[in-house]
Amino acid sequence: MKIKTALTIAGSDSSGGAGIQADLKTFSAHGVYGMSVITAITAQNTQGILGIQDVDPDIIEKQIKAIFDDLPVNSVKIGMVSQIETIQAIYNQLTRYQPKFIVLDPVMISKSGHHLLKPKSIQTLIKFLLPLATIITPNLPEAEVITQKKIHTYQDMEEAANKIYTMGAKNVFIKGGHRKEDATDILYDGQKFIYFKQQRIDTQNTHGTGCTLSSAIAANLALGFPIEKAVENAKKYITIAINHSLDIGKGVGPTHHFY
Numbered sequence: 001m002k003i004k005t006a007l008t009i010a011g012s013d014s015s016g017g018a019g020i021q022a023d024l025k026t027f028s029a030h031g032v033y034g035m036s037v038i039t040a041i042t043a044q045n046t047q048g049i050l051g052i053q054d055v056d057p058d059i060i061e062k063q064i065k066a067i068f069d070d071l072p073v074n075s076v077k078i079g080m081v082s083q084i085e086t087i088q089a090i091y092n093q094l095t096r097y098q099p100k101f102i103v104l105d106p107v108m109i110s111k112s113g114h115h116l117l118k119p120k121s122i123q124t125l126i127k128f129l130l131p132l133a134t135i136i137t138p139n140l141p142e143a144e145v146i147t148q149k150k151i152h153t154y155q156d157m158e159e160a161a162n163k164i165y166t167m168g169a170k171n172v173f174i175k176g177g178h179r180k181e182d183a184t185d186i187l188y189d190g191q192k193f194i195y196f197k198q199q200r201i202d203t204q205n206t207h208g209t210g211c212t213l214s215s216a217i218a219a220n221l222a223l224g225f226p227i228e229k230a231v232e233n234a235k236k237y238i239t240i241a242i243n244h245s246l247d248i249g250k251g252v253g254p255t256h257h258f259y
């Protein structure tokens, strides 16, 4: 059998729970060969982020070129993109190589409250990367920023999904982890809304859940599953990963990946 491959374009988390490290662990757990383009280096642990160093846009473009000129890429996941120049570098190369599947996780602020996307870069992300997305995976606060509207009810979630769809993403998956009542997510493909009902899991160790979910979707797309099934499989994966999350470090521990 020919190995499937996935590429993550994202930031490094020194504590290994989120970012590039979570993505590569997720790809491996799915039997998918993982590759990475590092956009930023964070000095980080379970308690927070001590510093962020953005990678030079020129070397970001070269990393993407190095991969696509040589290796097969069955799917791409985009995570932390930090600044305008980074977004433009990614856009330049992805429009050149046109990968079949792009999962865009519009990462904005970490659970510890740090900006992983500079506020002035948000419109650039919406203008350049959102229309390239096979699927975009905002959580509720991110969907609110993108649509400029508060989200409370399921109806609000559907309206936000529809609005983000009209902005150019081919599928919109709004994650309900920040809902007060339950953690239900909604997938919209431009025609129908699919609800993924989910009770809240009682744990504080949820560092890296968004990264893990989006890279699990990318892994499933690389393996050949259609969107709806890829999301369903990724939901099962993240639910197990949260159920077995690790109580390590003094702060918010990471999810666990099974091989």
Ligand code: PLP
Pocket: 010, 011, 012, 013, 018, 019, 020, 042, 044, 079, 080, 107, 109, 110, 111, 112, 116, 206, 207, 208, 209, 210, 211
């Ligand atoms: N660090 C990096 C590099 C990330 O990409 C992300 C999320 O995408 C985080 C940290 C945030 O992780 P969390 O908000 O799950 O703690």
